[in-house]
Amino acid sequence: MRALILASLMSATALPVLAQEVNVYSHRQPELLKPLTDAFTAQTGITVNTAFVDKGMVERLQAEGDRSPADLVMTVDVARLGELKNAGVTQTVEAESLNVVPETLRDADRNWFGLTTRARIVYASKERVADGEVTTYEDLADPKWKGRICTRSFTNDYNVALTAAYLAHHGADATKAWLEGLKANLARKPEGGDRDQVKAIWAGQCDISLGNTYYMGAMLKDDEQKQWAESVRIVFPTFEGGGTHVNVSGVAMTASAPNKEAAQQLMDFLVSDEAQKIYAETNSEFPVSDHVERSELVASWGAFTPDSVSLSEISKLRPEALTLIEQVNFDG
Structure with missing residues (x-):
C-alpha cells in the first residue's frame, strides 16, 4: 500500500502544472475590461485578476522587480507603451498569432501590441x-x-x-x-x-x-x-x-511574467475576432483587426485612412x- 501511495504521488508531481490565473495591471478601469476578461475566463477557465494602476505603473513594476505578480500590462497611448519598453519592464513576444496587429500599430521589437485604435x-x-x-x-x-x-x-x-x-x-x-x-x-x-x-x-x-x-x-x-x-x-x-493620426490602447507582457503561458493565451484572445469586437464596442474604438467590423455607432462617424x-x-x-x-x- 505504501508503495502504491508513493508511486501515485510521484506520478502526480510529474504532471505539468497549468496556470489557472493571469494578473493584469491596467491603466483602464477594471469595469471597462470586464466584458473581455469574463469572455476569456468562460472560454479557457483561466481567472483574470485586474489591478487598476492609474499612475506610476513603471515605477511599481521596477520596485517589484522579479517578484511582480503582473503578467500583462494594458494601457493607452503609445507614450505609456514606449515608457514601459524603455524602462525594461516588458519582454519580446514572438507569437505569430499577434501578427494580426498591423506593423504600424505594434512595437518594432514586439514588446507591445495595439488592441484598439482611436483617431x-x-x-x-x-x-x-x-x-x-x-x-x-x-x-x-x-x-x-x-x-x-x-x-x-x-x-x-x-x-x-x-x-x-x-x-x-x-x-x-x-x-x-x-x-x-x-x-x-x-x-x-x-x-x-x-x-x-x-x-x-x-x-x-x-x-x-x-x-x-x-x-x-x-x-x-x-x-x-x-x-x-x-x-x-x-x-x-x-x-x-x-x-x-491614430493612437492605440495596447498590451505588453511584463519582463517577469509568472504565468507566461496563461498570459500568452490572454494576448491571443485579445486579438481574436471575438475580443476585438467586444473591446472596440465597449469603448467606442476601432478594432486593429481588419477582420472585425466597426460598431454601428463608430461606423456612423464615417470612413477614414x-x-x-x-x-x-x-x-x-x-x-x-x-x-x-x-x-x-x-x-x-
Missing part, C-alpha cells in the same frame, strides 16, 4: 463650421481659425503624439511654425480634457477642437453631455500626403515633439 480628430460645430471647411491638420494653423479653436494642454500625451506625427511628416522647423500658428488661433488658454472642449463649442466659446473619437461615444451615453455631442460632428483631418507613420517612429520622436511644444510655450 485624433476635429470636433466641429454643426452651426458655425461648414462641411469641408477643415480638412488637414496643417490647416489648423491658418489665420482663418483665429479665436476659434479649443484644446486641452498640448503637453498631454495625445497632443504630444499628434505633434510627433507632424514632426515625422514635416520636420522640426515646420512643426514649430505649425505649433505657433495653432497657438495663435486659440480661443482660450488650453484647459480641461477633450470633452471639455466639446462643451466649449456647445457653449459658443469656440468652433472647433481636437479630440479622440471615442469621447463621442462616451458623451452620448451621458445625459448631460449628450447635448454637447449633438452640437458637433466628427471630422477626420489628414496630414498633407498622409492620413489621419489611417496615417502610415508607425507608432514606433512616433514614440521615438515624442521627446523632440515635447521640446518644440515647450519652446513655443504652447500652454502659456
Whole structure:
C-alpha cells in the first residue's frame, strides 16, 4: 500500500502544472475590461485578476522587480507603451498569432501590441463650421481659425503624439511654425480634457477642437453631455500626403511574467475576432483587426485612412515633439 501511495504521488508531481490565473495591471478601469476578461475566463477557465494602476505603473513594476505578480500590462497611448519598453519592464513576444496587429500599430521589437485604435480628430460645430471647411491638420494653423479653436494642454500625451506625427511628416522647423500658428488661433488658454472642449463649442466659446473619437461615444451615453455631442460632428483631418493620426490602447507582457503561458493565451484572445469586437464596442474604438467590423455607432462617424507613420517612429520622436511644444510655450 505504501508503495502504491508513493508511486501515485510521484506520478502526480510529474504532471505539468497549468496556470489557472493571469494578473493584469491596467491603466483602464477594471469595469471597462470586464466584458473581455469574463469572455476569456468562460472560454479557457483561466481567472483574470485586474489591478487598476492609474499612475506610476513603471515605477511599481521596477520596485517589484522579479517578484511582480503582473503578467500583462494594458494601457493607452503609445507614450505609456514606449515608457514601459524603455524602462525594461516588458519582454519580446514572438507569437505569430499577434501578427494580426498591423506593423504600424505594434512595437518594432514586439514588446507591445495595439488592441484598439482611436483617431485624433476635429470636433466641429454643426452651426458655425461648414462641411469641408477643415480638412488637414496643417490647416489648423491658418489665420482663418483665429479665436476659434479649443484644446486641452498640448503637453498631454495625445497632443504630444499628434505633434510627433507632424514632426515625422514635416520636420522640426515646420512643426514649430505649425505649433505657433495653432497657438495663435486659440480661443482660450488650453484647459480641461477633450470633452471639455466639446462643451466649449456647445457653449459658443469656440468652433472647433481636437479630440479622440471615442469621447463621442462616451458623451452620448451621458445625459448631460449628450447635448454637447449633438452640437458637433466628427471630422477626420489628414496630414498633407498622409492620413489621419491614430493612437492605440495596447498590451505588453511584463519582463517577469509568472504565468507566461496563461498570459500568452490572454494576448491571443485579445486579438481574436471575438475580443476585438467586444473591446472596440465597449469603448467606442476601432478594432486593429481588419477582420472585425466597426460598431454601428463608430461606423456612423464615417470612413477614414489611417496615417502610415508607425507608432514606433512616433514614440521615438515624442521627446523632440515635447521640446518644440515647450519652446513655443504652447500652454502659456
